[in-house]
Amino acid sequence: MESNTPIRRKITLSDIAAGCGVSRATVSLVLRGSPLVNRKTRARVEEELRRQGYVYNRMAANLRRRTSSGIALVLNELANPFFAEFAAGVDEVVGEAGFVTLLGCTNESPAREQAVLxxxxxxxxAGIILSPAEHSDASQVLAAVGAQTPLLLFNRELGGSLPEFAHWDRLTLDNQHGTRLATEHLIARGHRRIAFFGGHRDSSSCRQRHAGYAEAMQAAGLPIEPHWQVECAPTRLAAAAQTPALFAAAPAPTAAVCYxxxxxxxxxxxxxxxxLHPGRDFALTGFDDIAEAQLSAPPLTTLAAAPRARGRQAAELLLQRLREPQAEPRHTIVPVQLVIRESSCAPSDRS
Amino acid sequence: MESNTPIRRKITLSDIAAGCGVSRATVSLVLRGSPLVNRKTRARVEEELRRQGYVYNRMAANLRRRTSSGIALVLNELANPFFAEFAAGVDEVVGEAGFVTLLGCTNESPAREQAVLxxxxxxxxAGIILSPAEHSDASQVLAAVGAQTPLLLFNRELGGSLPEFAHWDRLTLDNQHGTRLATEHLIARGHRRIAFFGGHRDSSSCRQRHAGYAEAMQAAGLPIEPHWQVECAPTRLAAAAQTPALFAAAPAPTAAVCYxxxxxxxxxxxxxxxxLHPGRDFALTGFDDIAEAQLSAPPLTTLAAAPRARGRQAAELLLQRLREPQAEPRHTIVPVQLVIRESSCAPSDRS
DNA sequence: CTCCAGATTTGGATCGTTCTAAATCAGGCA
DNA sequence: TGCCTGATTTAGAACGATCCAAATCTGGAG
Known part of the structure; x- marks a missing residue:
């Protein structure tokens, strides 16, 4: 099969330089928008770039500069809409800044995380944004990425202790404050017997969310029965299966703050x-405000984390770090917003 | 702030070569698993690689080989769970093959697509997987990517005509057959007044899906009223807003095949x-079988496209193409499966 | 004119691999 | 021993941009 376009050799800096009688160095300066080059020269070079159809070869530049223009984005799970939105947000900002997103997906496996990193x-x-897999370990991550590349941890804490010289930035949700808000909201609606439902207590985010709940209950002088604190894997299926545990003993809760x-x-x-009719006989709140939350029956009162905005923010934090490599490591805790919908009804006669 | 790890210069091939008394070329061969090197030598070099903690510098390799080990994945929309799953599938295979995924997201904007490409x-x-933005044009895309880089088109056709020398592979769903199945299913349930709802008619996938619907209606001898064909952006919000259009005139449909x-x-x-109570007063079908489909109220009858499998398939097709650059361009059409759930009820008295 | 400062431009080395062609080695055979 | 063959190894030139220090240019002051 013959191609009918001439396979022309790739155009390089030298071609442009030769084409308009300047040196490679000058062309390079033009390409990078340096203020050093003369207006007139710049115009001439830019014209020649267009004329020859030059495309920049970032591979060469990367080699010389010893760092590529890629930002690695390593996610524990891409299929989850929360992370998909997050990724979209990251990519927006990364792209705007002239970088490219290198994607890696670990499927919650620390082994795969090692391989991907x-x-x-x-x-x-140039930098890494990492949402760690469950049970991912700090020293393992450090071994994989080295101490030179800036890394931003998103969403979760790492297991193990972080060697002090790896000053990683972090971006996490204000889990504790979020569930506190939700609990206070339920209390304000008139509930007194409120459960905390779901999640595994050995995940950092679950501990924090539980703490917010306990804090609000305590502040209101409300007791917490042991069987109101039910653990389960953070999936729909597990949660449905564990529901009876909430009603295993008296007094039964009239509401639940969910993981x-x-x-x-x-x-x-x-x-x-x-x-039971959720939203009428029993009140509940969620966390994340995934797209389905507003569409479920009843629509879910939940805490909005605005994943796309978080993605943009993560990327911006990382870019910031690239600009100031020596700055103190930052830990950014983003507030979450209580979105009140119909699932958080007042207690009914029935309950 | 002082770091307490020595900032040691990066280890290169030369360091390894020097470290065990062979040439750079030999080490390079070892790294790439060439059968040319002697067992004994290979072992010695591998030991030294471990000892010095060498990390491969793909930027240098990329420059020399004139193509990077990246596969570009350009999506019109990442927030849509269908594409998120697709991306996860692509990344799996791309990673297994030792490549890395370069992500780009166009948000349905051809202009942004140009920029991203x-x-x-x-x-x-090394290759590109592109799910084009709406109204993306073949010649524009060609201008952006050039004729040298293999490209696989996913999901949609491009507007404009494809220059014959750009032999691009394609992977698309059997849209027409899918909606035909869905429509026939609704007809079998007893519906006679069936609408086609959503999508923009100038997107190829929408045209194909509409064709499948029209085909089934015609085959069954059923008429189609103009106001049963409602266009809208393929988002929840737009669809909710356009719903009244279906009922703007008599006779109202009792069911809808959705884009x-x-x-x-x-x-x-x-x-x-x-x-109206969907799944009781009104029947409807979707397309894609995203995760929410089976959890919505009512659970959605839809056409399963297995997006993760499609992602894996797309990546495999592209890798195949890299292995055989000269092979004839392939157009792969994947069948979709009708998944029957509760949204496709029989017509009720009410409707 | 000559000199100087600031503005531009440039040659040449460099980044760390891969590629090519040629060199070297080991063992068998005459 | 000397030659030949196949198996290994290697020197050195790429790849194409960036960086650095030094060269050149300009125009105004003395």
Whole structure:
């Protein structure tokens, strides 16, 4: 099969330089928008760039500059809409800044995380945004990425202790304050017997969310029964299955603060199976405000984390760090917003 | 702030070569697993690589080989769970093959697509997987990526005509057959007045899906009223807002084949707002089988496209192409499966 | 004129691999 | 021993931009 376009050799800086009688160095300066070059020269060079159809070869530049113009984005789970939105936000800002996003997906496996980080680091990314897999360990991550590449931790804490010379930035949600708001909201609606439902207590985010709940209950002088604190995997299925545990003993709760939206949606299922009408007989709140939250029946009162905005923010924090490599490590805790919908009804006669 | 780890110069091939008394070339061969090197030598070099903690510098390799080990993945929309799953599938296979995914997100804007492609191409990706933005034009895309880099088109056709020398592979869903199945299913359930709802008619996938619907209606001898064909952006919000258009004139439809799941979920909202009970008073089907489809109220009858599998498939097709650059361009059409759930009820008295 | 400062421009080395062609080595055979 | 063959190894030139220090240019002051 013959191609009918001439396979012309790639145009390089030298071609442009030769084409308009200046040196490679000058062309390079023009390309990078340096103020050093004369107006007249710049115009001439730019014209020649257009004329020859030059395309910049970032691979060459990367080699010389010893760092690529890529930002590695390593996620524990891309299929989750929360992280998909997050990724979209990251990519927006990364792209605007002239970088490119190197994607890696670990599927919650620390082993895969090691492999992915190892592979990405070979490309010399300018920085890394990492949402760790469950049970991912700080020293392992450090071993994989080295101490030179700036890294921003998103969403979760790492297990193990962080060697003090790896000054990583962090961006996490204000989990504790969020569930505190949710709990206070339920209390304000008139609930007195409120459960905390779902999640695994050995995950940092679950501990924080539980703390916010406990704090609000305590502040209101409300007791917490042991069987109101039910752990389960943060999935719909597990949550539905664990629902009976809430009602295993008297007094039964009239409301529940759930670990996240997935758990809350599972609880909705579980309540329906018991013949309870969530949003009328039983109040509940979620966390994350995933797209389904506003569409479920009943629409879910939840804490909005605005994942796309978080993605943009993560990228901006990392770019900031690239600009000031020596600045103190930052820990940014972003507030979450209580979105009140119909699932957080007042207590009913029935409950 | 002082770091307490020595900032040691990066280890290079030369360091390894020097460290065990062979030439750089030999070490390079070892790294690439060439069969040319002697067992004994290979072992010695590998030991030294470990000892010095060498990390491969792909930027240098990329420059020399004139193509990077990146696969560009350019998506019209990442927030849509369908594409998020697709991306996850692509990344799996790309990673397994030792490549890295370069992500780019166009948000349905051809202008942004140009920018994203332009930026990615500078990194010399080995190949490109592109799910075009709406109204994206073949010649524009060609201008941005050049004729040298293999490209796989996913999901949509490009506008304009494809210059014959750009032999691009394609992977698309069997849209027409899918909606035909859905429509036939609704007809079998007893519906006679069926609408086609959502999407923009100038997108190829929408045209194909509409064709499948029209085909089934015609085959069954059923008429189609003009106001049963409602266009809107393929988002929940737009679909909810356009719902009244379906009922703007008599006779009202009793069922709708929706452009995709997002639209169907929006229609669910819109119907609820009108006091109609989807899955009881009105039947509807979606397309894609995103995760929310089976959890919505009512669970959605839809066409499963298995996006993660499609992602894996897309990556495999592209890798195949890298292995055989001269092979004939392939157009792969993947069948979709009708998943019957509760949204596609029989017509009720009410409707 | 000559000199100087500031504005531009430039040659040449450099980044760390891969590639090519040629060199070297080991062992068998005459 | 000397030659030949196949198996290994290697020197050195790429790849294409960036960096640095030094060269050149300009125009105004003395």
């Amino acid at each position: 190892g592979s990405l680091i070979e490309h010399g990314p 996240n939206d997935a758990v809350a949606l599972g609880l909705v299922l579980g309540l329906n199976q018991r013949g | 332009g930026s990615l191409i500078e990194h010399g990706p 995709n799941d997002a639209v169907a979920l929006g229609l669910v909202l819109g119907l609820n707002q009108r006091g």
